[in-house]
Amino acid sequence: MRVAVIGTGYVGLVTGACLAHLGHHVICVDNNPAKIEGLQRGRLPIYEPGLEDLVREGSASGLLQFTTDLRTGIQNSQVVFIAVGTPALPSGDPDLRYVEAVAREIGQQLDEQYRVIVNKSTVPIGSGDWVRMIILDGAAETAKQRLSSPEEGKVEVLSERDPDGELGGVVTQGLRPASASSESCWMPQFDVVSNPEFLREGSAIHDTFNPDRIVVGSESPRAIQIMRELYEPILSRQKGLSGDPVPWVVTDLASAEMIKYAANAFLATKISFINEIANICERTGADVTQVADGIGLDKRIGRAFLNAGLGWGGSCFPKDVAALIQTAADYGYEARLLRATVEVNQQQRQRLVEKLQQALKVLKGKTIGLLGLTFKPNTDDMRDAPSLSLIEHLHKLGAKVKAYDPIVSGSGIREGLAHVVVETDVLRLAQDCDALVLVTEWQEFQSLDYSHLAGLMRRPLLIDARNCLDRQALRQAGMTVLGIGW
Structure with missing residues (x-):
């Protein structure tokens, strides 16, 4: 099947490379010439395990x-x-300028061939009909240009309103040469489909080929069938894929858009x-890791995403939860639970600073070393x-901050890192530190020689802010260990 993917960011590049691996002919489009030139030369703009090999293949x-x-x-x-970006605006609404620009240009380039236009970008509920409207506006603009171009001949713009109102009152428009018969008139033939992604950074290739479900939002049997053919190798475990068949979920447009937001909002809430x-456990003497294990065995709850720590960040959870809160407000509903979810997450980062203050008292003049910088392991993503x-926080309190990250330290990424010394190895990080804080649970940090690190530090204090290290082993290595929720 012939596929175009517009946008070579995280979602677009992973989607394009994986579809090509399944045997489809894929053209990835981006308006950044430097990025495209780099990709043509095999240089990736992001880090994702396995992606470089797929692009090269x-x-x-x-x-x-x-x-x-x-x-x-x-x-x-x-x-x-x-698959273009939809970053959050200060209001919490997603910025849809890039989606709008692409949709308009798609309309300008449509011809007689039927196409399925797939919203892979995370967009607010109702955006499918809006994208359809923008595409039709783009087609109408092309019609006007043809009208004013003598060499193209006169063109008549046809309009009709959906009689059943299924398009929300959208006016559909078509083109017809003025001298042609009614049988020769044409309209842009396309359907807009919502196909949300559920990729986890750091395991996006695996998630693409082994999804929990594939969701397609559309009321067009023709579009649904084409999407089914596109994903058939994954659905029926072809191309060397193993395991049970993948659930195929067909919904209306709005429900598919809501599924994406609701899934991320639920995980963030969890x-x-x-x-x-964890914060209650610290005050009562309970151990949150044991509590999480105990409640996670309940099949109604599950153990995943019950890891206490510094909270969530990245490109998806913050903007998707904010967008859902704002959507609720737009329709006259206050999403109190989601607002509390965001508030708890923001406070959790401050609680780590308070933990350092309790252990070291005044932080001014102290040196704090951070193990990890990215929002999660196996990615170079620093967003939120x-x-x-x-x-x-530590800079404002007068502390010197150093950091080491397996990817960031060697990548040259320094955006947002003006107030931190980025070290090239863990030994340089630990030198003369008053405390180390494990921020990102990179696998590398599991096997460090913490006894050696303790000897390099001014005082051997380690805060495991992800509860992922062996406490007993750390204590035997001479570290004073603090965690989250115990």
Whole structure:
């Protein structure tokens, strides 16, 4: 199948590379010439385990191509994925400028061929009909240009309103040469589909090929069938994939859009819940890790995402929860539980600073070393990382902050790190520190020689802010150990 993926950010690049691996012909489009040139040369703009190999494989086979020419992508595709960013605005609303610009240009490039336009970007509920409207506006703009171009001949713009109101009153428009018969008139033939992604950074390749479910929102049997054919290798475990068949979930557009937001909001709430329990555990003498194990055995609850620590960050949870809160407000509902979820998450980072203050008293003049900077392991993503909040808080309190991260330290990434010394190895990090804080649970940190690190520190204090290290082993190594919720 011929596919275009517009946007080569995290979701777009992973989607394009994985679809090419399944045997589809994929053209990835981006308006950043430097990024496209880098991808054509095999240089990736992001770090994701296994992605470089997939891009190299797809490029070598000719199934994966990169271009800045959107027209080429559209006109050589049956399925067009919109996978551009939707960052949060100060209000909490997602910024849809990039989605709007792409949708309009798609409309300008449509021809007689039927296409499925897929919203892969996370967009507010109701955006499917809005994207359809923007695409039709783009098609109408092209019609006007043809009208004013003598060499193209006169063109008549046809309009009709959906009689059943299923498009929310959207006016659909088509084009017809003025001299043609009614049989020769045409309208842009497309359907808009919602196909939310549920990728976890650090395991996105695995999640693409082994999803918990594939959700497609559409009321068009034709579009649903094409999407089914696109994902058939995953659904029926072809191309060397093993395991049980993957659930195929078909919904209406709005429900598919809500599924994405609701899933991330629930997971964020689950993390904030266990952090709330952790804070109570610290005051009552209970151990949150044991509590999480105990309640996680309840099949109605489950153990996943019940890990107390510094809370959630990254590119998805913060903006998706904020967008859902704002959507509720737009429709006259106050999402109190979600607001509390955000508040608990924000406070959790401050509680780590308070823990340092309790152990070291005055932080001014102290040196704090951070083990990890990214918001989670196996990624280079620093968006809304808890480490950034810690750095800012500690800097304001007069502490010197150092950090080491397996990816960031060697990558040259320094955005948001003006107030931290980024060290190139763990030994340099530990030198003369008054405390180490494990911020990101990289596997590398499990096997460090903590006895050696303790000897390099001014005082051997370690705060395991992810509850992922062996407490007893750390104490035997000479460390004073503090955690979250115990």
